[in-house]
Amino acid sequence: MDKKKQKPAWSPEQNSDAFASSVVEGVSDSHDGMNPSRQNAPNGSDIRRKKLDIDDHVEGVLAGDRMILARTITLVESNARRHQDMAQQVLKKLLPHSGNAIRLGITGVPGAGKSTFINTLGSRLCRKDHRVAVLAVDPSSSLSKGSILGDKTRMERLSQEENCFIRPSPSGGTLGGVSRKTRETILICEAAGYDTILVETVGVGQSEALVSTMVDFFLLLTLTGAGDELQSIKKGVIELADAILINKADGNNRIPAQRTQQEINQALHLISQPTESWQTRAYCCSSMTGDGIEEIWQVAMDFTQQARKSGSFAEKRKEQTLNWMLDMIKEEISNAFFQNPMVLKQLPLLKDAVLSGHMPVTTAVESILARFRDLRDE
Numbered sequence: 320m321d322k323k324k325q326k327p328a329w330s331p332e333q334n335s336d337a338f339a340s341s342v343v344e345g346v347s348d349s350h351d352g353m354n355p356s357r358q359n360a361p362n363g364s365d366i367r368r369k370k371l372d373i374d375d376h377v378e379g380v381l382a383g384d385r386m387i388l389a390r391t392i393t394l395v396e397s398n399a400r401r402h403q404d405m406a407q408q409v410l411k412k413l414l415p416h417s418g419n420a421i422r423l424g425i426t427g428v429p430g431a432g433k434s435t436f437i438n439t440l441g442s443r444l445c446r447k448d449h450r451v452a453v454l455a456v457d458p459s460s461s462l463s464k465g466s467i468l469g470d471k472t473r474m475e476r477l478s479q480e481e482n483c484f485i486r487p488s489p490s491g492g493t494l495g496g497v498s499r500k501t502r503e504t505i506l507i508c509e510a511a512g513y514d515t516i517l518v519e520t521v522g523v524g525q526s527e528a529l530v531s532t533m534v535d536f537f538l539l540l541t542l543t544g545a546g547d548e549l550q551s552i553k554k555g556v557i558e559l560a561d562a563i564l565i566n567k568a569d570g571n572n573r574i575p576a577q578r579t580q581q582e583i584n585q586a587l588h589l590i591s592q593p594t595e596s597w598q599t600r601a602y603c604c605s606s607m608t609g610d611g612i613e614e615i616w617q618v619a620m621d622f623t624q625q626a627r628k629s630g631s632f633a634e635k636r637k638e639q640t641l642n643w644m645l646d647m648i649k650e651e652i653s654n655a656f657f658q659n660p661m662v663l664k665q666l667p668l669l670k671d672a673v674l675s676g677h678m679p680v681t682t683a684v685e686s687i688l689a690r691f692r693d694l695r696d697e
Contacts (some may be wrong), residue, residue: 406503425519434474439609453519
């Protein structure tokens with residue numbers, strides 16, 4: 320059989336939108352993030368052909384096998400029910416081995432240089448024997464094509480580091496779906512021994528708030544020379560940040576960047592802080608020269624140390640986990656409602672009745688919810 324026509328073991332029997340990832344003809348399923356050529360398993364070709372069971376996934380992830388790590392994340396990303404059931408069993412066994420990493424969220428205005436910053440910071444951490452996993456949150460990537468893979472040229476050095484694993488977000492997912500998959504991917508990477516998780520928001524809008532609910536330290540990147548910098552950043556995002564970093568502070572832009580730093584620090588005293596007993600401040604760096612990179616990493620470490628000492632670190636993790644559970648319950652209830660055959664049939668009729676003025680909105684809502692409850696009670 321032609322090798323190009325062979326399907327990997329984890330692919331669905333038929334192509335459908337139910338699967339979060341797809342296989343392009345000619346690309347094997349040995350893909351491990353952006354490092355497809357590096358495999359820890361001595362018999363990589365045998366594992367690549369093997370259909371993994373639950374224990375294979377668990378043992379491979381705990382052993383740090385990069386190939387099995389990638390396949391386990393692909394399993395989690397799948398929307399097929401049989402894959403989801405298996406993924407949850409794998410996650411249950413991996414959960415006791417997770418939670419030992421520092422989780423950093425990184426967001427920024429367009430052009431702020433997030434990928435270049437991650438490339439520089441991640442490379443330095445790897446050279447200090449940290450194991451770094453880079454993940455992306457981009458629910459809009461199917462439209463914008465703005466996934467982390469699009470920034471590969473700016474992260475080329477980091478992608479070659481042995482201690483780094485880079486994984487793009489599933490494309491075309493809803494915000495809730497990407498949230499679940501990214502959170503579960505964090506747990507898997509931690510179980511695989513990665514001690515630093517960098518989560519980048521590639522899209523814009525709600526993704527910033529989403530990432531802030533799954534990380535320990537939230538960093539906002541901005542830049543100078545684009546007019547009123549404070550107006551270019553949404554106030555709501557500033558209130559989520561534990562630190563603000565003015566990037567590209569080099570050459571002729573160094574002095575303007577320092578001026579912007581002072582302006583932001585003055586404004587921050589008027590804004591509520593996201594973490595109690597921690598004052599958010601602005602810093603400068605250059606991802607090209609490396610100036611300021613060590614300083615911002617030390618800021619993140621100081622924040623983490625202080626949070627652990629005060630007990631807020633553990634409390635924040637617990638609160639994030641609880642909120643994740645409640646959000647998933649809401650999402651499942653919403654999906655059960657809007658995917659119900661009766662709702663699919665009646666909702667368009669109710670929309671027409673409301674838009675034509677023949678039925679009040681409240682009446683329409685109460686009507687369809689009453690019918691839905693009756694069906695659930697049968």
